[in-house]
Amino acid sequence: NGSRRTRPDRRRDRFSVSIPPQQPAMERNGGKQQQQQQLETAAPAPAPRKGAWRDGAVTYFHLLFYIAISGGQIFFNKWVLSSKEINFPYPVALTLLHMLFSSVVCFAATKIFKVIKIDEGMTTDVYVSSVIPIGAMFAMTLWLGNSAYLYISVAFAQMLKAIMPVAVFLLGTAFGLEEMNCKMLAIMSIISVGVIVASVGEITISWVGVVYQMGGVVAEALRLIFIEIFLKKKGVRLNLISMMYYVSPCSAFCLFIPWLFLEKPKMDASISWNFPPVTLFLNCMCTFVLNLSVFLVISRTSALTARVTGVVRDWSVVLLSAAIFADTKLTFINIVGYAIGILLINLVI
Numbered sequence: 001n002g003s004r005r006t007r008p009d010r011r012r013d014r015f016s017v018s019i020p021p022q023q024p025a026m027e028r029n030g031g032k033q034q035q036q037q038q039l040e041t042a043a044p045a046p047a048p049r050k051g052a053w054r055d056g057a058v059t060y061f062h063l064l065f066y067i068a069i070s071g072g073q074i075f076f077n078k079w080v081l082s083s084k085e086i087n088f089p090y091p092v093a094l095t096l097l098h099m100l101f102s103s104v105v106c107f108a109a110t111k112i113f114k115v116i117k118i119d120e121g122m123t124t125d126v127y128v129s130s131v132i133p134i135g136a137m138f139a140m141t142l143w144l145g146n147s148a149y150l151y152i153s154v155a156f157a158q159m160l161k162a163i164m165p166v167a168v169f170l171l172g173t174a175f176g177l178e179e180m181n182c183k184m185l186a187i188m189s190i191i192s193v194g195v196i197v198a199s200v201g202e203i204t205i206s207w208v209g210v211v212y213q214m215g216g217v218v219a220e221a222l223r224l225i226f227i228e229i230f231l232k233k234k235g236v237r238l239n240l241i242s243m244m245y246y247v248s249p250c251s252a253f254c255l256f257i258p259w260l261f262l263e264k265p266k267m268d269a270s271i272s273w274n275f276p277p278v279t280l281f282l283n284c285m286c287t288f289v290l291n292l293s294v295f296l297v298i299s300r301t302s303a304l305t306a307r308v309t310g311v312v313r314d315w316s317v318v319l320l321s322a323a324i325f326a327d328t329k330l331t332f333i334n335i336v337g338y339a340i341g342i343l344l345i346n347l348v349i
Contacts, residue, residue, distance in 0.1 A: 058300070059300050062293070062296050062297050062300055063297060063309050065293055066293045066294065066296075066297045066309055066313070067309060067312060067313045067316060069286065069289055069290050069293050070290055070293070070313050071313050071316055071317045071320070072286065073286045073287060073290050074154060074158075074317055075154065075317075075320075075321070075324070076282075076283055076286055077094065077146055077149060077283070078149045078154050078325070080094060080275075080279070080283060081094065081146060081149050081150055082149065082150065085274075086273070086274055086275055086276075086279065087272050087273045087274060088273045088274075088275050089150055089273075090259075090263045090266070090267060090273075091143060091146035091147040091149070091150065092143050092147075092255055092258050092259040092262060092263050093259055093263050093267065094146060094283075095139065095142040095143050095146055095255055096252060096255040096256060096259050097280065097283075097284055098142065098283075098284055098287045098288075099139070099142075099248050099249075099251045099252035099255060100248075100252050101284035101285070101287070101288060102244055102248040102284075102287070102288050102291070103245075103248040103249045103252055105288055106241055106244050106245040106248060107245070109241065110241065110245055116239075116241045116242075118241075118242050118245060121237075121238075122238075122246065126230075127246065130226065130229070130230040131230075131246050131247060131250060132250055133222075133226045134223055134226045134227060134230065134247055134250075135246075135247045135248075135249075135250025135251040135253075135254060136250070136251070136254045137219045137220070137222045137223035137226060138223050138247060138251045139250075139251040139252075139254040139255045140215070140216070140219035140254075141216050141219040141220040141223060142216075142251075142255075143216075143255060143258070144212045144213070144215040144216035144219060145157075145212075145213065145216035145220075147212045147216075148209045148210075148212035148213035148216060149209075150209070151206040151208050151209025151212065152205070152206050152209030152210065152213065153321060153325060153329075154317060154318075154321035154325060155317070155318040155321040155322055155330060155334075156198075156199075156205075156209075156334075157209075157213050158314045158317050158318050158321075159195065159198040159199075159318065159334065159337070159338045159341075160195060160198075160199070160210065160213045160214065160217065161213070161217060161314070162191065162194065162195055162198075162314075162338060162341035163191060163192060163195045163214075163217060163341070164217055164220065164221060165188070165191060166188045166191055166192055167217050167218055167220075167221035168221045168224055168225070169184060169188055170188070171218075171221050171222060171225050172225055172228075175225055175229065177225065177228055177229070177232075190340065191340070191341045193340070194337045194338065194339070194340030194341035195337065195338075195341050196337070197333060197336060197337030197340065198333070198334050198336075198337030198338045198341070199337070204329075240291065240292065240294075244291060297309065318330070318338065
């Protein structure tokens with residue numbers, strides 16, 4: 001009986017499989033992770049995507065296009081307003097034509113051809129409380145800014161625009177959008193000093209032009225404040241075409257009233273001005289394309305990149321205007337004061 005009992009045990013021993021002791025789960029996972037890391041280290045790095053350089057090239061093209069069209073539009077408006085060939089010293093009328101052209105193009109694109117759909121969310125209350133103030137300030141910005149070119153040089157006008165962050169910060173603090181602190185107040189004060197130094201260095205200064213330009217700066221700062229309130233507090237977000245569709249007619253109406261009383265009598269009395277239709281169309285088209293280029297730059301990069309690109313644009317306009325226009329003469333004090341303002345603007349943005 002004992003031998004019969006031991007035989008099955010020997011058979012079980014003969015056919016049994018020895019199983020090694022299992023390692024803990026953490027050790028097994030660690031080993032797998034080590035093997036995976038070794039494989040990833042041994043594997044070659046992925047090749048760069050073929051379209052990456054193309055995307056970068058398109059982005060740089062948009063930035064360069066924005067600099068070119070923005071600076072070109074400044075020179076174009078200066079030439080139209082002060083050129084003896086056209087003899088059209090009517091900044092309100094010029095700005096009114098820009099807004100009428102923009103209104104017609106936006107209406108045709110959205111209502112006739114229906115290429116672009118208007119964003120929903122606009123109500124009568126939002127239009128009265130937000131769109132009308134934005135349109136009015138936009139009209140004031142263009143009117144006063146273009147009027148300044150009749151009295152001061154393009155370079156000096158760009159130098160005065162360097163005080164824009166100061167106006168935006170102070171008005172933003174007044175409207176409760178910014179908080180006053182010592183650091184920002186010190187930076188804004190030094191920017192103001194830089195603009196004052198640049199103004200002192202101007203050889204032939206016209207205070208009428210300075211008042212026009214500073215009025216345009218305040219109007220532009222108010223426009224930016226109203227847009228921020230419109231986006232944050234009202235909660236309505238519109239694309240560029242939708243914004244221009246609503247704002248352009250309002251701006252045109254705000255410009256029509258001063259044009260009717262200030263410039264129309266002068267235009268009726270003067271028969272020497274000549275604005276060729278081709279030049280008028282190109283000038284209005286450049287203004288419309290400029291607004292689109294700003295949207296393209298921000299959509300592909302960021303608002304910060306657009307602001308830095310604007311600084312490059314301002315320096316280019318200042319230097320080119322000194323070479324193109326005879327009324328522009330830069331002094332060392334001009335450049336020092338403008339450089340102080342621009343460097344501190346970069347700290348703010």
